Amino acid sequence: MPEPLSETGANTRPLVLGSSSRYRRELLERLHLPFTVASPDTDEAPLPGEAPRALALRLALAKAHAVAAQHPGAVVIGSDQVADLGGEPLGKPGDHARATRQLQRMSGQTVIFQTAVAVVCRATGFEQVDIAPVEVRFRTLDGATIERYLRAEQPYDCAGSAKSEGLGIALLDAIVSDDPTALVGLPLIRTCRMLRAAGLVLP
Template sequence: MSTTVTPHRLILGSTSRYRRELLERLRLPFEVDAPCVDETPHPGETPAALAERLALAKARDVAARHADAVVIGSDQVADLDGAPIGKPGNHERAVEQLRTMSGRRVVFHTALAVVRSASGFERVLRVPVTVRFRTLQESEIETYLRAEQPYDCAGSAKSEGLGIALLDAIESDDPTALVGLPLIATARLLREAGIDALRSRE
């Protein structure tokens, strides 16, 4: 039976089940630790800058408790004409978000940070995904929200589920970025940190 050996502990600094499921695709052993970070935007902060700051803050927070581990932090902020759109939290806000995004282009900024405190390793990058929403009917919004209840998804857009039917197009260099963790970028930063998903397999 094959096993994967990594030179460092790997920790996902996130409570998101979506990110956990995505990271499992790399078949690397990892732990999960929830970061404690205030996600309130700073005055005048752009959605892109907010996503990067929060991703790094999450990774740093968890790395402070696990200095020898390689820690992944990530955050996603939807951007509609420069205004940030976060997780709706409830049905009413989700309806409002989808009404606002109907027929428009929205950029989902997914930021990724990898930190290892012991060695001073720290990298952060952002993968934008441009999404074009269809012009949505009220009945379509309600059908989607009742089926998926995507209240923990930025912009209420659960593209890996029924949310794909809300869209006309997705433009991205990394297809997993919209779900919450850009795996192409994650694999690259992990290699830089000393963890290679395609090596050390016996």
């Protein structure tokens, strides 16, 4: 049962996005819900032998719990994305050289972007986590194309080194997903479902 609204029609529990990502913040703003942002202090290194899907799920939940510990009365969203190339996790490149190597490896390949989201509320004991895998088929990319793209967009803070919402779309042959914002970093269909289950009323 959703919790009652206040007299002003607002949700009674605050909403916190447990992420430092501006992409996730911009996506969550689409829902027209007031929220604050808190950066989780979470080690994102994979465990030995950990599969990309399991890594994304674990980190999304860990981020939500880390922030919920500081905001126990809030509904907290945690999310994580891992690029999955044949079972190997690829993280954010961080610089030009690593981004070049990632795109060289993904050229002509199908990469699964495992985008996980978790919603936690300590006060009510609510916890849900889900994942939205996105199949991305990359074109065959030559060195000049990779260099032009990276110089133009500098996607060094994006898992997989390509921004599908920007110029990176030109590197792709196809995107297959049932949650269209998942590739950008936050699967909003699943997020909305969990927020409702946590008791929030969406506009």
